[in-house]
Amino acid sequence: MSKDRPGEFExxxxxxxxxxxxxxxxxxxxxxAVFVPExxxxxxxTKDVLAADVHFFKDDAPEAIASKALRVNLSDLAAKGARPRGYLLGLALPSDWTEAWLERFCAGLAADQSAFDVRLLGGDTIRSGNGLQVSITAIGQVTAGRTVxxxxxxxxxxxxxxGTIGDAAAGLKIRLNKLFSTENKLTDAQERHLLDRYLIPRPRLALSDLLTExxxxxxxxxxxxxxxxxxxxAASGVDLEIELARIPVSPALQQLQSTSGDAYKACLNGGDDYEILAAVPVAGAPAFQTRAAAAGCPVTAIGAVVDGRGTVNCREDGTISAWRDDGGFTHF
Incomplete structure (x- = not known):
């Protein structure tokens, strides 16, 4: 370790x-830490582990890496109807880490702690033998018996x-292929939107209480x-029917659809959206939609739950077909 850098306890x-x-x-x-629930x-x-060049690029801004690592966990809490209380941080630093990099990383955490009212409770920092890795365990709370x-x-x-679906996957395509934006006639603003959606998830914590209700x-x-x-x-033992035309997409994805239908469909199932999928009884659906919009987190009805055994069916132009598992993100 460089003598110019602080030791573990410092x-x-x-x-x-x-x-x-x-x-x-x-x-x-x-x-x-000593944690006392209300x-x-x-x-x-919930816990997520993010690794360089798997979930982010090693040359991404340190603030963005920190923000993504925390926010993907907050997204899980939001989907369960929970409010964040604190988190544990595991940080495996590569041998070439610098104080300047770590200052920016912690600044990203500090900004999101303020934005989402959550605090660091503890963790561990080690030397990595294989690039930067960030592991966060987030702790939330929900009214007893109401976890969704x-x-x-x-x-x-x-x-x-x-929100909208597919933006993050399109942002990743831009990162991997410098010609992607030009080939699909994306404007500079559309490109910036897609890149931002890949880098910085938006945990939908404003929806937490409505999900429990x-x-x-x-x-x-x-x-x-x-x-x-x-x-x-599969978990619910039902089938889901999704109307492809009702899936909410951004203007950038609409542009992509007009130039490359295959790339567009791949992005719809590309992952990293960190939006929320919810099933709501039909009697409460109008109120849920109205109150979600009032909370600043609009939702879009894209289909229905029907009797079945775990299949996803897609409806397009009046035709229903079963979704084939030939996409989506997987680690292995």
């Missing part, structure tokens, strides 16, 4: 202790998604719309 004190303002963190001066709430825990799972969808429910099932869309719909269908 690193914790200098960079991470300022982020640990929750009393339970004990100022990162002990081996473990009375009448269940804890919801992926397994509760019922025939007759309406399927909703938040209205949804019978919910999950975040990380592996791709159809792949994650299949997960919900």
């Amino acid at each position: 690193l914790i004190k200098q960079f991470f202790a300022p982020l640990a303002s929750d009393p339970g963190s004990l100022g990162l001066t002990d081996d473990a 009375a009448g709430y269940d804890l919801v825990l 799972r992926r397994s509760g969808a019922k025939p007759g429910d309406v399927l909703f998604v938040t 209205f949804a019978s099932a919910s999950m975040d869309i990380s592996d791709g719309l159809f792949a994650d719909s299949a997960h919900m269908a």
Whole structure:
């Protein structure tokens, strides 16, 4: 290790202790945090591990890497109807890390802690033998007995998604192919939008309380719309029918659809959306949609839950066909 860089304990004190303002963190001066949930709430825990050149590019801005690592976990909490309380950070730094890089990384965490009212509780920092890796365990809370799972969808429910679908996957295509924007006649503004959606997820925490009130099932869309719909269908023992024309897409994706139908469809199931897929009983669907919009998190009805055994069916131009598992993100 360079003599110019702080050692492990000084690193914790200098960079991470300022982020640990929750009393339970004990100022990162002990081996473990003490966490006390509020009375009448269940804890919801989730973990995601992000690795350089798998989930982000190693030359991405440190602030963006930190933000993505935290936000993908907050997205999971939101889909369960939970509010974030704190998180644990595991950071494996490559041998060439610098104080300047770490300062920017922590600045990204600090900004999102303020934006989403969440605090660092503890963690660990090690030397990586294979590039930067960031592991976050997020802790949230939800009213006791009200956690929304992926397994509760019922025939007759309406399927909703938040935001727009496919932008992040298109942003990744731009990162991998410098000619992608030109070939598909994307404007500079459209390119910036897609790149931003790939770099910085938007956890839909504004929807958390409404999911516990209205949804019978919910999950975040990380592996791709159809792949994650299949997960919900299988867990719930139902079929899902999705109207392709009703899937909400951005103007940039509309442009992509006009130039390359194959690339457009691949992006719809490309992953990294971090939007929410929810099944809502039909009686509550209008109120759910109205109140979601009022909360600043508009939702779009894209289909329905029907009797079945775990299949996702796509409806296009009056024709229904079963979705084939030939896309979506997978690690292995």
